[in-house]
Amino acid sequence: MATRTDAPTRREQILKEAARLFAERGFHGVGVDEIGAAVGISGPGLYRHFAGKDAMLAELLVGISGQLLTGGKRRLAESAGDPEKVLDSLIEGHIDFALDDRPLITLHDRELDRLRDSDRKLVRQLQRQYVEIWVGVVREVHPELSEPAARSAVHSVFGLLNSTPHLGRAGSLPGRGATAALLHRMAKGAFAAAGA
Amino acid sequence: MATRTDAPTRREQILKEAARLFAERGFHGVGVDEIGAAVGISGPGLYRHFAGKDAMLAELLVGISGQLLTGGKRRLAESAGDPEKVLDSLIEGHIDFALDDRPLITLHDRELDRLRDSDRKLVRQLQRQYVEIWVGVVREVHPELSEPAARSAVHSVFGLLNSTPHLGRAGSLPGRGATAALLHRMAKGAFAAAGA
DNA sequence: TCACTTTGTTAATGAGCGTTAACGCATTCC
DNA sequence: GGAATGCGTTAACGCTCATTAACAAAGTGA
Numbered sequence A, B: 001m002a003t004r005t006d007a008p009t010r011r012e013q014i015l016k017e018a019a020r021l022f023a024e025r026g027f028h029g030v031g032v033d034e035i036g037a038a039v040g041i042s043g044p045g046l047y048r049h050f051a052g053k054d055a056m057l058a059e060l061l062v063g064i065s066g067q068l069l070t071g072g073k074r075r076l077a078e079s080a081g082d083p084e085k086v087l088d089s090l091i092e093g094h095i096d097f098a099l100d101d102r103p104l105i106t107l108h109d110r111e112l113d114r115l116r117d118s119d120r121k122l123v124r125q126l127q128r129q130y131v132e133i134w135v136g137v138v139r140e141v142h143p144e145l146s147e148p149a150a151r152s153a154v155h156s157v158f159g160l161l162n163s164t165p166h167l168g169r170a171g172s173l174p175g176r177g178a179t180a181a182l183l184h185r186m187a188k189g190a191f192a193a194a195g196a
Numbered sequence C: 001t002c003a004c005t006t007t008g009t010t011a012a013t014g015a016g017c018g019t020t021a022a023c024g025c026a027t028t029c030c
Numbered sequence D: 001g002g003a004a005t006g007c008g009t010t011a012a013c014g015c016t017c018a019t020t021a022a023c024a025a026a027g028t029g030a
Helices: A010-025 A032-039 A044-048 A053-078 A083-100 A102-108 A117-141 A147-161 A176-194 B010-025 B032-039 B044-048 B053-078 B083-100 B102-108 B117-141 B147-161 B176-194
Strands: none
Touching: A010 A032, A010 A053, A010 A102, A032 A044, A032 A053, A053 A083, A053 A102, A053 A117, A083 A102, A083 A117, A083 A147, A083 A176, A117 A147, A147 A176, A147 B147, A147 B176, A176 B147, A176 B176, B010 B032, B010 B053, B010 B102, B032 B044, B032 B053, B053 B083, B053 B102, B053 B117, B083 B102, B083 B117, B083 B147, B083 B176, B117 B147, B147 B176
8 A cells, every 4th residue: 555645736636625615515516716715726727737627527536436446346356255355345445435535425426417428427337337346246245135136235335335424524423433333334234134 | 194186386396396407417507497497487487486596495405304304203103112113114204205206315415505594504403303313213222322323323324215316217126115125124234233 | 347466478687607818937958 | 048838827708597677468356
């Protein structure tokens, strides 16, 4: 795991702030001037780094989907042959993502329709592949589940894990570790109960 | 249960179409002309029925929260004394809502920030009461859960149940009954697993 | 019949906002 | 030193869109 120590590039600053603002108030609810102000420059100054507002959203969503998929593939390979372990690893990875990048997880299922056709197709394809990894693993752990049932179950567990933005900003949470553990148990319990 | 047989009023038509459009493309992504067109009148014609676009969203969100809370209270009273039964009833009611009114369930946690302060406070208060009903019942069924843990668990199960908009529009679903049953099992499994 | 309300219409207004133009100023690189 | 490039700025353009104005027509009721 390569940890970054160098300062974030301007592009990265912009993406981070844009993600936060988009998640808070929606893509259409945020102006370019606001995004610029969040990184200390003017609105039009953003156009030195991105082709437009759409391009920021596109890069964010493609990036998220790609990261999730890449992580999923890696975890699948790492624990190949032990489905239980793979499933635990997938759940853990998704929880880390949901807890550490709440704005992104929010965007991920909220602003997809604002993308150009080609970008949206790409994101959908990445999402689909990610889902299919989960479906395959879930069916190995719970063979009694039909494929459609498993797919529904996976989407529902995503809903469960992606609920982190609703979990009270800071104070009310019983600590990151405890929350992660709770979500993990619930996800496993939900899958187990899915097979009747 | 009073079933309506009379034709929907114009106001109701507008609210229904507005809900669908807002859910599809976001509050800011929909113009008043579109909403008008969806019910066969012009955009400005809407102003005979609502004070503005904001008022439509407000009425939708307050209505949803109110319905959920009312239903929750009723179910709590109906099966008072039998927490297991109350929890089943709450889950069933929420699933019915999530399956029958997908656009509303989408709006419910997506567009809350677009409301005027007073409306947002009202909606938040209704939501909070609804959550508290669930938290109380869940802690009766699973006394080993601390209150914060139970509250997190409830929010997460809402995320699970509210995942219905992601569950493939029509063809891929294994039928409404089967989907409802699956969601119900998963919700119960998640709660059970929440208490370690 | 005649006023009044209800429910529409189209045209105009005015604000917001994404984007582009035109320009300035360091830094870098022959 | 001087051209090129990177990264900002402010001003202006043009479009979208919520809202309002002004007007019309159909029902309703005394």
